[in-house]
Amino acid sequence: xxxxxxxxxxxxxxxxxxxxxxxxxxxxxxxxxxxxxxxxxxxxxxxxxxxxxxxxxxxxxxxxxxxxxxxxxxxxxxxxxxxxxxxxxxxxxxxxxxxxxxxxxxxxxxxxxxxxxxxxxxxxxxxxxxxxxxxxxxxxxxxxxxxxxxxxxxxxxxxxxxxxxxxxxxxxxxxxxxxxxxxxxxxxxxxxxxxxxxxxxxxxxxxxxxxxxxxxxxxxxxxxxxxxxxxxxxxxxxxxxxxxxxxxxxxxxxxxxxxxxxxxxxxxxxxxxxxxxxxxxxxxxxxxxxxxxxxxxxxxxxxxxxxxxxxxxxxxxxxxxxxxxxxxxxxxxxxxxxxxxxxxxxxxxxxxxxxxxxxxxxxxxxxxxxxxxxxxxxxxxxxxxxxxxxxxx
Amino acid sequence: xxxxxxxxxxxxxxxxxxxxxxxxxxxxxxxxxxxxxxxxxxxxxxxxxxxxxxxxxxxxxxxxxxxxxxxxxxxxxxxxxxxxxxxxxxxxxxxxxxxxxxxxxxxxxxxxxxxxxxxxxxxxxxxxxxxxxxxxxxxxxxxxxxxxxxxxxxxxxxxxxxxxxxxxxxxxxxxxxxxxxxxxxxxxxxxxxxxxxxxxxxxxxxxxxxxxxxxxxxxxxxxxxxxxxxxxxxxxxxxxxxxxxxxxxxxxxxxxxxxxxxxxxxxxxxxxxxxxxxxxxxxxxxxxxxxxxxxxxxxxxx
Ligand code: SF4
Ligand code: SF4
Numbered sequence: 001x002x003x004x005x006x007x008x009x010x011x012x013x014x015x016x017x018x019x020x021x022x023x024x025x026x027x028x029x030x031x032x033x034x035x036x037x038x039x040x041x042x043x044x045x046x047x048x049x050x051x052x053x054x055x056x057x058x059x060x061x062x063x064x065x066x067x068x069x070x071x072x073x074x075x076x077x078x079x080x081x082x083x084x085x086x087x088x089x090x091x092x093x094x095x096x097x098x099x100x101x102x103x104x105x106x107x108x109x110x111x112x113x114x115x116x117x118x119x120x121x122x123x124x125x126x127x128x129x130x131x132x133x134x135x136x137x138x139x140x141x142x143x144x145x146x147x148x149x150x151x152x153x154x155x156x157x158x159x160x161x162x163x164x165x166x167x168x169x170x171x172x173x174x175x176x177x178x179x180x181x182x183x184x185x186x187x188x189x190x191x192x193x194x195x196x197x198x199x200x201x202x203x204x205x206x207x208x209x210x211x212x213x214x215x216x217x218x219x220x221x222x223x224x225x226x227x228x229x230x231x232x233x234x235x236x237x238x239x240x241x242x243x244x245x246x247x248x249x250x251x252x253x254x255x256x257x258x259x260x261x262x263x264x265x266x267x268x269x270x271x272x273x274x275x276x277x278x279x280x281x282x283x284x285x286x287x288x289x290x291x292x293x294x295x296x297x298x299x300x301x302x303x304x305x306x307x308x309x310x311x312x313x314x315x316x317x318x319x320x321x322x323x324x325x326x327x328x329x330x331x332x333x334x335x336x337x338x339x340x341x342x343x344x345x346x347x348x349x350x351x352x353x354x355x356x357x358x359x360x361x362x363x364x365x366x367x368x369x370x371x372x373x374x375x376x377x378x379x380x381x382x383x384x385x386x387x388x389x390x391x392x393x
Numbered sequence: 394x395x396x397x398x399x400x401x402x403x404x405x406x407x408x409x410x411x412x413x414x415x416x417x418x419x420x421x422x423x424x425x426x427x428x429x430x431x432x433x434x435x436x437x438x439x440x441x442x443x444x445x446x447x448x449x450x451x452x453x454x455x456x457x458x459x460x461x462x463x464x465x466x467x468x469x470x471x472x473x474x475x476x477x478x479x480x481x482x483x484x485x486x487x488x489x490x491x492x493x494x495x496x497x498x499x500x501x502x503x504x505x506x507x508x509x510x511x512x513x514x515x516x517x518x519x520x521x522x523x524x525x526x527x528x529x530x531x532x533x534x535x536x537x538x539x540x541x542x543x544x545x546x547x548x549x550x551x552x553x554x555x556x557x558x559x560x561x562x563x564x565x566x567x568x569x570x571x572x573x574x575x576x577x578x579x580x581x582x583x584x585x586x587x588x589x590x591x592x593x594x595x596x597x598x599x600x601x602x603x604x605x606x607x608x609x610x611x612x613x614x615x616x617x618x619x620x621x622x623x624x625x626x627x628x629x630x631x632x633x634x635x636x637x638x639x640x641x642x643x644x645x646x647x648x649x650x651x652x653x654x655x656x657x658x659x660x661x662x663x664x665x666x667x668x669x670x671x672x673x674x675x676x677x678x679x680x681x682x683x684x685x686x687x688x689x690x691x692x693x694x695x
Contacts, residue, residue, distance in 0.1 A: 191676050
């Protein structure tokens with residue numbers, strides 16, 4: 001097995017400039033959000049108190065970072081070490097994803113300076129409490145899981161710039177210790193990370209069940225926690241495929257199609273299980289009829305199902321899985337499916353009462369794009385300077 | 394979403410299933426068990442309200458809330474607000490029943506639920522169900538996530554959209570300003586038509602039934618809030634020809650919304666057994682696979 005190495009390419013490319021543009025425009029809107037209130041930037045209103053920042057930046061963000069724990073599950077726990085090359089990038093992206101989720105939450109909190117209250121004031125009855133704690137803990141676990149990459153790159157080579165140089169010895173000693181400790185405790189973090197993921201991925205599905213009279217019956221089900229977990233597991237490998245494909249394209253790397261095409265064989269299984277549970281639940285509750293009542297709910301539902309069903313069938317076919325573009329499109333479809341599913345539960349399926357409507361404002365879009373751009377920026381930074389991606393000859 | 398009797402069964406069935414799935418006792422479908430002393434509340438008799446808005450004004454005075462300009466585009470003229478907001482905790486609105494065409498004034502405010510969804514939802518416990526019956530909010534804890542607003546079936550909690558440091562605001566049943574000083578709510582005191590009665594919840598229920606019994610022609614026999622969403626401290630009466638739904642009081646089920654989420658939540662984390670069990674199971678699988686891989690002498694592992 002070849003080793004992961006830092007890419008060490010040119011960092012400031014035109015693509016990075018584009019990312020910076022999105023980040024700056026988000027910063028402009030954040031000025032208004034933080035100093036003139038939500039009303040000056042968002043279209044949120046009394047009946048739609050949670051909007052795109054929660055539905056996309058948080059609810060989708062958590063799901064799309066699921067590549068980390070699913071790959072961990074497959075590689076480390078089920079012992080499929082042939083996919084080992086996919087593990088580091090998956091864990092890195094998960095870490096960046098959760099970091100962004102944390103930032104997005106802080107951004108969306110009206111009283112953001114009290115974010116630490118979740119640590120000291122506990123309401124164990126609150127679903128959100130559980131989500132907040134799992135996300136915090138899992139973010140820490142992910143940070144630890146990324147330590148080996150840093151150790152590998154910098155151990156015995158610490159060379160801080162300028163005045164910071166006097167800390168070289170200290171930092172190095174720390175890396176030495178981290179290296180030794182990590183070898184012994186990694187397994188606990190691997191397991192802990194997966195359990196924490198199970199916890200908050202499913203709890204995210206419980207969140208809107210607090211509003212039985214607002215959530216449409218196509219999505220209001222006690223199975224929601226299970227469905228959220230299953231859909232997160234299904235989207236995990238798709239995210240890995242998605243990232244690997246983009247990395248190949250943008251960093252001019254050799255195609256990894258043999259590896260990711262093989263890895264993608266998990267997707268139809270996970271998706272199939274999810275779809276079975278989804279329809280099983282609808283049939284069991286007698287809610288299937290609602291899917292055939294023309295209107296926005298039924299349309300949103302069928303879009304969601306189509307985005308899952310098509311790749312589920314297509315990716316069973318080897319010819320599709322080992323074709324770079326088709327595989328990429330299949331992964332995109334699953335990812336979009338999860339995004340639509342989360343939007344359906346958090347926004348579209350929520351009838352918040354008469355007289356109010358919600359569609360995200362320009363500012364809300366700009367901030368969301370800014371967060372995504374920041375994530376890509378961090379990813380590029382990390383793979384450029386840390387051994388994340390496998391060396392290619 | 395057409396709120397009708399089906400919804401009642403939908404939530405009842407789902408709650409029962411959720412509770413079973415969580416190995417908890419299935420929720421009772423016949424009606425919630427109400428606490429013996431539920432504290433104080435108000436009976437809003439919509440048949441008596443004359444729409445003078447004295448209660449609305451009294452509320453603004455006691456809570457020191459500014460008047461709202463509602464015709465902003467024409468220079469912030471004063472008019473009655475159209476909806477609850479961060480500076481309007483209670484509102485009198487006229488509704489016309491679609492079927493009978495009859496017009497009725499009704500008071501809108503926090504229902505002070507017995508098992509409040511807002512309180513269950515808040516992750517930092519900023520909402521408190523006080524022994525007086527009032528549901529209050531603690532600004533020293535709230536992080537402004539607005540999950541309470543999503544959770545409240547009546548869309549009561551409001552957020553200050555135009556402030557850098559926003560509060561959540563809603564009717565407090567005058568808990569701090571009057572109740573704890575032995576005084577009834579400001580709105581009930583101000584009402585000239587005797588449409589708002591302040592008192593202990595059980596007495597209010599008795600009073601409501603007495604009114605219905607004395608004038609069966611004037612009243613719908615149902616007391617709204619006795620059992621809805623698990624019971625509320627604010628109760629309503631309506632005319633026979635004006636449905637509660639018309640007045641913004643939908644036919645909600647008798648099970649409090651938190652029963653479902655809490656039973657799932659506590660099932661998933663019961664004494665931490667499920668997470669620990671998953672942890673152990675995954676650990677076992679991992680150890681097994683590592684051993685097998687080693688025996689096969691196959692792929693190495695960092
Ligand atoms: S009406 Fe809404 S805000 Fe008032 S106690 Fe009930 S859930 Fe809470
Ligand atoms: S906005 Fe405040 S009171 Fe409401 S749920 Fe969030 S933290 Fe609790």
